[in-house]
Amino acid sequence: MSPRRVGASDGANVITDVATTSAATNDGQALPGIHTRLARRELLPAEDLVDGGYTSLVHLERATREHQVTVSGPLPGNSTRRQRQNEGFDRDDFHIDFDRRQVTCPRGQVSKGWHGPYPTSSPTAAPLIVARSTKGQCQPCPDRTRCTSSRESSRNVGFPPRELRDLQVRVRSEQQTPERKARYAVRSGVEGTINEFAHGHGMRHCCYRGQPKAHLQHVLTAIAVNFERLSGLTPAEEPPSPRPSTAFQAFLDQHEIPRSKSWRTLGS
Numbered sequence: 001m002s003p004r005r006v007g008a009s010d011g012a013n014v015i016t017d018v019a020t021t022s023a024a025t026n027d028g029q030a031l032p033g034i035h036t037r038l039a040r041r042e043l044l045p046a047e048d049l050v051d052g053g054y055t056s057l058v059h060l061e062r063a064t065r066e067h068q069v070t071v072s073g074p075l076p077g078n079s080t081r082r083q084r085q086n087e088g089f090d091r092d093d094f095h096i097d098f099d100r101r102q103v104t105c106p107r108g109q110v111s112k113g114w115h116g117p118y119p120t121s122s123p124t125a126a127p128l129i130v131a132r133s134t135k136g137q138c139q140p141c142p143d144r145t146r147c148t149s150s151r152e153s154s155r156n157v158g159f160p161p162r163e164l165r166d167l168q169v170r171v172r173s174e175q176q177t178p179e180r181k182a183r184y185a186v187r188s189g190v191e192g193t194i195n196e197f198a199h200g201h202g203m204r205h206c207c208y209r210g211q212p213k214a215h216l217q218h219v220l221t222a223i224a225v226n227f228e229r230l231s232g233l234t235p236a237e238e239p240p241s242p243r244p245s246t247a248f249q250a251f252l253d254q255h256e257i258p259r260s261k262s263w264r265t266l267g268s
Helices: 027-040 057-067 081-085 162-174 178-200 211-231 247-254
Strands: 002-008 015-021 047-049 070-072 095-097 102-104 113-118 128-132 156-159
Touching: 015 027, 015 211, 027 057, 047 178, 057 070, 057 162, 070 178, 178 211
Parallel strands: 047 070
Antiparallel strands: 002 015, 095 102, 113 128, 128 156
16 A cells, blocks of 8 residues: 655645555546545645646646646656657647647648547546548658658547647646746655655555555554644744833824934834
């Protein structure tokens, strides 16, 4: 068993939620349940800073639609061979027209087929639309080798539906800005909490068998960590009370006579 996610609020990084799943469970599958439990306790954040294991398009859209929570994390980029090698045409080089249900390639050829969206086998993956070109369009193209490695078939382009595609483009663009990087740096406190759990309290080794007992161990450890952190906080300093005016200062104020700034009462 594994504590797949430790939720922490800002300030003292107080732990607000612990999810325990089997080690074979994908991180992203736990996120909807975490948001549901936080909503039930009225502890939902306006923005949830997560790592790359939770930033699927499906969960980003679902968190906004169901809970009005902005999930922020490193959304993976286009991982095709052409994108990694920075050569040839990748999916982002094609213009997608959702209204006309067609895709235009960098050489100006318009796709002849539009199929889907097809559901995917992964619960965290978005449905896929596939736009297909014909052999007659692709085989005579002088840039064919830059577009596809197949000698027989034509180029197909896959992409998510419009709402998810717009979200994908916007998030990928925003995560490159300095403002977004500075805001995401706050997550270092959450990573420190996870490290404290794993190495300071031995959470990678369960004392009990079975997921319910393992989850109880994780929750009790989280409570202990919260007590430790809250007890180490210094009480907020109270603002000093204003110093009362002297008789001479009161006389000046009564007769509306300006007095030196150094004579003003503290806080006025």
